[in-house]
Amino acid sequence: MTKGRVLIVDDEVAAAESFSELLSDWGYETASEADGIAGLQRAEEFRPAVVVTDVRMPNLDGFGLLRELRSRFPEMAVILLTGDGSVEMALRAVQEEGAFYYFEKPIDLQRFRLVVERAVEYSEARRENEVLRRQLRDRGAFGELVGQSEPMRQIYVLIEQVAPSTASILITGESGTGKELVARTIHNLSPRKNAPFAAINCSAIPETLMESELFGHEKGAFTGASSRRQGCFELATGGTLLLDEIAEMPTLLQAKLLRVIEERSVRRLGSTQEIPVDVRLLAATNKDPHEAVMNGELREDLLYRLNVIGVEMPPLREHLEDLPLLVRHLINQLAERHNRPARLISPEALDVLHSHSWPGNVRELRNTIERAVIICSGEQIERHHLAPYPVEQRRRVRNEDTVTLPVGTPIEEVERQMILRTLQKTGNNKTRAASLLGISLKTLHNKLRQYREQGLLPDFEKQG
Numbered sequence: 261m262t263k264g265r266v267l268i269v270d271d272e273v274a275a276a277e278s279f280s281e282l283l284s285d286w287g288y289e290t291a292s293e294a295d296g297i298a299g300l301q302r303a304e305e306f307r308p309a310v311v312v313t314d315v316r317m318p319n320l321d322g323f324g325l326l327r328e329l330r331s332r333f334p335e336m337a338v339i340l341l342t343g344d345g346s347v348e349m350a351l352r353a354v355q356e357e358g359a360f361y362y363f364e365k366p367i368d369l370q371r372f373r374l375v376v377e378r379a380v381e382y383s384e385a386r387r388e389n390e391v392l393r394r395q396l397r398d399r400g401a402f403g404e405l406v407g408q409s410e411p412m413r414q415i416y417v418l419i420e421q422v423a424p425s426t427a428s429i430l431i432t433g434e435s436g437t438g439k440e441l442v443a444r445t446i447h448n449l450s451p452r453k454n455a456p457f458a459a460i461n462c463s464a465i466p467e468t469l470m471e472s473e474l475f476g477h478e479k480g481a482f483t484g485a486s487s488r489r490q491g492c493f494e495l496a497t498g499g500t501l502l503l504d505e506i507a508e509m510p511t512l513l514q515a516k517l518l519r520v521i522e523e524r525s526v527r528r529l530g531s532t533q534e535i536p537v538d539v540r541l542l543a544a545t546n547k548d549p550h551e552a553v554m555n556g557e558l559r560e561d562l563l564y565r566l567n568v569i570g571v572e573m574p575p576l577r578e579h580l581e582d583l584p585l586l587v588r589h590l591i592n593q594l595a596e597r598h599n600r601p602a603r604l605i606s607p608e609a610l611d612v613l614h615s616h617s618w619p620g621n622v623r624e625l626r627n628t629i630e631r632a633v634i635i636c637s638g639e640q641i642e643r644h645h646l647a648p649y650p651v652e653q654r655r656r657v658r659n660e661d662t663v664t665l666p667v668g669t670p671i672e673e674v675e676r677q678m679i680l681r682t683l684q685k686t687g688n689n690k691t692r693a694a695s696l697l698g699i700s701l702k703t704l705h706n707k708l709r710q711y712r713e714q715g716l717l718p719d720f721e722k723q724g
């Protein structure tokens with residue numbers, strides 16, 4: 261893996277070559293061209309993250325190239341190299357025309373190296389944001405987060421803003437609203453994306469193990485500690501750590517956590533050695549954090565530390581306009597996972613989903629769709645695949661009104677049972693039965709005759 265692509269454009273071939281060599285030594289993939297027009301063409305094919313260009317060149321000069329690149333490839337970072345006489349223009353190009361940086365010759369290589377590094381980071385971030393913006397436009401999704409309603413768009417904007425920094429973030433919202441997904445998205449859009457993302461769910465781990473889970477332990481630190489173990493903080497070094505369900509963490513441990521955050525170092529249980537911590541902290545809770553403080557579940561000083569920036573996820577019922585998109589996304593995802601044929605949902609079934617209030621939010625929706633996908637044997641999910649979701653308070657169906665048949669019953673037998681039970685229900689009123697069954701009276705008579713001939717008619721019908 262290279263550190264990224266850099267295109268060098270300089271009419272002085274020897275200079276271009278030595279830059280090219282230098283940059284390859286630093287781990288970049290390079291290409292070079294001798295004038296602006298050739299440079300532009302090369303940029304089109306090579307798609308560099310960074311273009312380093314001389315200012316004075318024949319054909320298209322460095323400023324002209326900058327302008328063309330900015331309009332065609334806004335994600336590329338352009339670094340200008342100026343000789344004497346063009347410094348002022350170069351400065352203006354940075355201030356007004358979006359050049360990333362300019363260097364005056366002779367060039368300070370140490371500084372140059374740093375700037376190229378930053379420029380690649382900048383360009384990658386721009387590219388990723390651009391990818392996400394297109395995704396949102398084309399598919400209504402932002403990374404793994406699906407939805408294009410106003411509340412979700414606000415979440416995306418916030419994520420874009422907070423992702424590049426190292427500030428701690430507290431993600432709140434009801435259960436199943438996508439808090440963990442947001443945490444992952446923040447990590448994936450941050451400069452730490454290639455380092456680990458670790459999550460610890462404070463409600464799922466027994467109190468007695470949580471401390472060692474977080475901070476690690478040395479061999480023999482407590483009964484059962486048969487070997488040395490790294491904690492989440494160490495595992496997430498250089499990356500991001502999500503403290504999920506933070507209000508479920510025992511307050512004593514919250515105090516220790518606070519100490520770790522403040523001192524930026526941890527000690528494994530049973531050790532006196534301080535290990536420096538380089539972790540970005542994200543925390544999530546489905547409780548109202550201020551209420552949790554009042555109830556004594558969450559330490560106020562910890563809340564302050566974690567809640568530098570807050571992201572509040574909207575409940576699904578407040579962005580139901582995203583329902584069709586979410587449903588489509590979930591059908592595709594889950595049909596693939598379970599290798600099922602479902603691709604669509606009928607409008608009636610979608611209506612059913614629309615009228616539910618979704619107290620369990622997207623997770624509940626996901627479970628509903630998963631079940632439907634599994635039991636649906638055709639391409640389209642219908643209303644009855646969503647059976648356990650009562651919309652209008654469904655009355656409990658009385659037992660004698662149902663027919664239970666094992667899977668694999670021949671259709672003719674299903675039909676026969678249906679007809680006979682319906683007759684039974686209507687007190688042998690054939691006209692009503694036919695109408696309930698959606699068949700003509702004549703068809704019903706024919707069927708009954710057929711059953712009689714085959715000896716498949718129970719006694720109650722025979723006299724009829």
Ligand SMILES: Nc1ncnc2c1ncn2[C@@H]1O[C@H](COP(=O)(O)OP(=O)(O)OP(=O)(O)O)[C@@H](O)[C@H]1O
Nearest residue numbers: 404405406434435436437438439440441546622623
């Ligand atoms: N906007 C969304 N787009 C796509 N999938 C989503 C979205 N929101 C949530 N999900 C899915 O719903 C499920 C629940 O999401 P997640 O685990 O992130 O919720 P949570 O807020 O952390 O819930 P809890 O508070 O119960 O831990 C996951 O399967 C997740 O992928």
Ligand SMILES: [Mg+2]
Nearest residue numbers: 439440504544
């Ligand atoms: Mg969660």
